Amino acid sequence: MAEPGQAEISMEELALDIETSERHRSLPAQPRQDDNWGETTTAVTGTSEHSLSQEDIVCISKDLDDSVGLDCKHYLNVALSVILGLVVLLTPLAFLILPHLLWPDRLRACGTACEGLFISVAFKLLILLLAVWALFFRPPRAGLPRIFIFQALLATLVLLFVLSYWLFYGVRILDSQDEDYQGIVQYAVSLVDALLFIHYLAVVLLELRQLQPFFSLCVTRSTDGATQHYNLGQLSIQRAAVVILENYYKDFPVHNPAILTASKSRTTKHLAGLKVYNVDGPGGNNGAAGIAQSQSRAMIAAAARRRDSSHNELYYEEAEHERRVRKRRARLVVAVEEAFTHIHRMQEAEQKKASVDVMDPREAAQAIFPSMARALQKYLRTTRQQHLHSMESIQQHLAFCITNNMTPKAFLESYLTTGPTLQYGKDRWLARHWTLVSEASVTSGLKDGTIFLLKCIDFNLVVTTKKIPYIQLAEEFIDPKSHKFVLRLQSETSV
Incomplete structure (x- = not known):
């Protein structure tokens, strides 16, 4: 017969599997991770460097699908920006070349100036x-729903x-075929100077204004209430x-729906423990309506008594869960300390023997991983992190720690404490689609009391805006003489 603690864990894991399967039923099929790698893991002495697993093939095909996807809006903006940039850069050159092509014999000689x-x-x-390349032609950080007003x-x-400038050039220079080439060159110089000033204005509006x-x-976060605060300048809502979102992936701990499932299963277990008895019999209280009313009253009373305890x-x-986690x-x-100690002993033995056949970090990680796999799997299951770490990712992290001569504590830090989303696999943050929900226009600036939502598949981010108060500092002068005092000693003392 199973112990109460073990039965409780199995029910929670069953509820987690049911909820996860229902949530991902509409998503594309992915290779299933083996949850029993702690019991079935064995040491691997030799592997082929050119073999590809099914998981690698799926990841490669997914990356190809993401890379060939075309965003018409993004490419249209890039095309228009390139065309406008070429027109701006070629216009001064055209001002200088056209007179030599159309009326070269009538131009005056260009002097030293x-x-x-x-x-x-x-x-x-x-x-x-x-300057234009540094400010405008940068990789986009995100796709915005509306255009950027200042740009x-x-x-x-x-x-x-x-x-x-082209209109003035066509009317005053092309039509009259101006012979003063030095004036034409100065006209082109004035255009370039004006473009440099416009670029300075762009730097002020796009970069300096928001600092x-x-x-x-x-x-x-709507599910677990994780909260962070950020100070921003005068930006639009989008x-x-x-x-x-850029700060979310590095500041917020990874979203773990298994913890929320545990609380739901606890509530379900409490409600399932309630029993209702009909003491009036099937015919009391006017039939079926009376039975339903009496059952509802009994349920409310039982729930109240249940809540008290x-x-x-x-x-x-x-308390039992914390004891089990410890x-x-x-x-x-x-287990990890013993495994790392075994690695150090093997390295020292190989150095003394001066052996040519030395294990690389990957092979060393595969050799010592079975000794710690069962303990690591049980800990991850108890803390409900088993879906965040796969066997392959753990072995890669172990090989990384061995390569850089890191301690067991450094290896365990990734599993003992919950890290940000970027610490885990790309499937948790790559190509995640967000939806911006706001009553105000997303191109309008932030204001005091502005509230908007960022929605994804699993949860929402609720953002509340508060204006930083104006700070008034006043100066108060302290007289240096106020710190001085006189110590008077009485002669009638007991000393």
């Missing part, structure tokens, strides 16, 4: 090209500016959402 302007135009265009305004401003913090954003059960249940943790620490 004019040739110096050529050098100025060349270096300014090179600086402008590098659209700057692009419109540049387009109108270049069209105005000073104005708002404090409270981000709360750009603030991007900043929050449930806190004691919760206390002892949590026990599993102690066994795991001892």
